Amino acid sequence: MSSPDDFPYALTRAGVIMTPEPGNAHEVEGVLNPATGHTPDGTLYLLPRLVAAGNVSRVGLARVELTDGVPVGVTRDGVVLEPEREWEAGANNAGVEDPRVTFIPSLGLHVMTYVAFGPLGPRTAVAVSDDLREWQRLGPVTFEYDDALGVDLGLYHNKDTVFFPEPVTAPDGTLCLAVLHRPVWELGEVRPGEGNRPPATVPDPRPSIWIAFIPLDAVLADRRELARWRGNRFLAGPEYPFEELKIGAGPAPIRVPEGWLLLHHGVTGVIVNSMAQQQNVNYGAGAMILDGDEPWRVIDRTDAPLLAAETEDERSGIVPNVVFPTAIEDIDGRLFVFYGMADSKIGVAKLERREKTAS
Template sequence: MTDPVPYALTRLRTLMAPDPDDPHEAEGVLNPASGRGPDGELYLLPRLVAAGNVSRIGLARVLVADGEPVGVERQGVVLEPATRWERGARNAGTEDPRTTWLPELGLHVMTYVAYGPLGPRTALAVSDDLRGWRRLGPLLFRHDPGLDVDLNLYPTKDAVLLPEVVPGPGGEPCYALLHRPTWDLGLVRAGERMWPPGGVTDPRPSIWISYAPAAAVRADVTALAVQHGAREVARPERPWEELKIGAGPAPFRVPEGWLLLHHGVTGEITDPWSTENAVRYCAGAMLLDPTDPSRVLARSAEPLLEPETADERHGTVADVVFPTAVEQVEGRTFVFYGMADARIGVARLDRRA
């Protein structure tokens, strides 16, 4: 695949850093979701990390000056670990949210990582105002005769929902979800091994897609949490993606199709639940087919953004840029990203000539 992705990212500034007086932020603010509230204001929903790696999801109004995000006004916590599938004996968390506005339903849909008894698991919640969230439950996969594994057994992260109905399996109108399963069952059950589905020749964590029928979702929004038709979209290809890749913000429409920002990881992971791994996260992009988002048209050969500043290189996890939200502000596009698992940065996205 040699077609270039005609987009570039220009870092602007660190937008949000931990408040030393707030115990909810003792270990960092990072990896935000975003959305427009009923008041028309732009909000971030950052992951707030308290002592002991307990994560909550906050709300912060974005402050704009001269057409750019320049700061935030904190407005409290909107989702915290409360259910048994968000809490374990020695851990708890509602982590790394992404949001998609579904205009047909008049709802923001949040995908987030519930850090529960068996480790991380993707869950969904919905809201019409970004403040009150109704949980839809953990993500579930229907049995697919084409796969010889039960996808519900595997940790799945980096889930993002497309904002429009697209053709699903057999052409049925569906809402599509990108996600990243991890095939090593030893992560959740000691002594187990790598069990990728039949036909998967590269076991590295990759981007997959699955579907929920639009008719079922219109009848009952909880149908978004029950997916089927899962298949691989993209796997690591470039040197800066050597270990794994994962989706960033929800894909959004551009003239060429769907633009998906993603992260690629290099280095060595000795303990996937630890912050001590020697890894490097960079941000890239893919163009997905406008009518079939399971098909990649092009992807960036080099990162669009890589850790270079002090805030990106030093933090809870060194050398991380991790895009998770994208929004329009006064006709320009801005990307919000985690910096070294400790702060939030903002970059401008431009189309190259």
Template sequence: MTRLNTESALPYALNRVGVLMNADPADPLETEGVLNPATAWGPDGELYLFPRMVAAGNVSRIGRARVVIEDGVPVGVERQGVVLSPDEGFERGAHNAGVEDPRITFIPDLGVHVMTYVAYGPLGPRPALAVSTDTISWRRLGPLHFTYQPHLSTDLNFFPNKDLVFFPEIVPGPDGRASFAMLHRPMWDLDWLRPGEGAPVPAGVADGRPSIWIAYVDAEAARRDLSALTSLRHSAPVAAPEMPFEVAKIGAGPPPLRVPEGWLLVHHGVTGPVARGFELSHGAVYRAGGMLLDPDDPARVLARSQEPWLSPETREETVGTLGNVVFPTAIERIAGTLYVFYGMADSAIGVAALERTAD
């Protein structure tokens, strides 16, 4: 394995390709935009996009669209309807509803596509899971549950959680057992929900800013019963904001990609004001960067980008429901090139090529 240290510049870059999908003004389900998609290859050999579709009132659904590829480049989509709507009680509140920001990881060992998503329910954003074998029909496994860890002196299930994504392969767990791992991003601020509670961070956590964490599922248990994927243990912090482009918060992007140096994670970093509760972070700037995780211990960061790989510059990235946002959420190899799919200003979907800059 090629070795880097935390001061090394990661030998990768993101280069814009263009806009892949805009909201259809004639579709009431897309009134407030399409954004933050997942992707998956179907049994028919076609690549499908799973955009978050936002209707009036910030009600989100997850759609499905075939990606149109010309000369090896994704250039557009053909819509094929909705695969997930906020129909369950945990996905709805008295004045809100939504299934948001999906990430899809195909796990060959289980033979299924695993969709993590955010259920926008009565207590705010909560993590949930669905699975599919054909990318058309998705079976909910329900909300995620984090087992109690006494050394944290708190219950992680109290807190809103976003930016959830599984690794595609088995990794070693902290107990030495073969495991499936998931990155997540808990948010400690409870004051918006219950005034006076503040932001009670877990014991031993010095940095209360929203950061990337990891949790594990016993692989053998998941092989026996897929519902075991909803029961996560050994949760631990991976990376807090560190670089200038991520001083407010960071979160995981697409499923981690195995590269010669380890696991490459494309992530987003945020500067500026951070919204509370159900609000949007107007005035914040979202950029994309990357970090490298140790294949023998994916909770350990080997290196991270010191500068952003992609910043909001084009009109689609700077003007929209939430301006100045590039938000990477999916990655696929097409005809030998890696493409990252990302949300643009919470209104459209773009694509960029992930290129290696050095051997």
């Protein structure tokens, strides 16, 4: 494993690009954790999480403004997803939260995973679009049962989900789409008295990154298969101090010479009721390299954050001390990471390959 100074990639802040708009009721509790994508004409857009009073979230659309190829701001272009279905809203909560969008060329579609904050708490859902504006909901994700694993993943809350951009060969040799997810084993928040119920087969009871697979042929025959995840297996759990409480996937993994580069978040502090907005946590952005042929294998990872909550925008907000990466875009040959800042604003950082120094 690598220290941030030895890891082959580095993050450098490039600024704040979106803050809540005064007088906009959809944004009074923050703009954060965006997805990104290009429309058919090549225009780059953010799909930010917009939070209204009462922690009610929507997914917006905002054109990214560039100066000399660097994102510097946005122009808002409305709302593309609202908590309109019964599984996206409970009696006292509602939201479509934390979208991740991956364009998958083999499908010709943008595939969005998002958190539907419904009657039983947070569940992963999937929607698809060919233009970023009109989204077809495919519904909440279901998980194929595997008796060898001995766990019904459908019982548990799940967040931090994102698709790989290209098919991979699954462990069983099938050409599949791969997706990362993060189950949470605490059932007491849904059914009091059940408590934390991690399966006996899980190597770490803390919230960790899992990987699932969906046969490409099945998706090409019926896009609804994108919401039916098979072959679920543990990928990586917390290992280092900045991940003491939990980890979760960030943007869609990208191909690099070493394999797949995955940015993730690690969390320390104290969590009180995981469905509430936290005040005593610290989120930092780490990274992993997954094997290029077997992406369920971690071959390198950082032992400390590449980016931690250090600026005032990252340290002060609705949830203090949060750096939460959710999207990566190539802009004129340079990579930029978009991330949530203290659950209140959206920042951007340059993702660059670290030059090796001669020993």
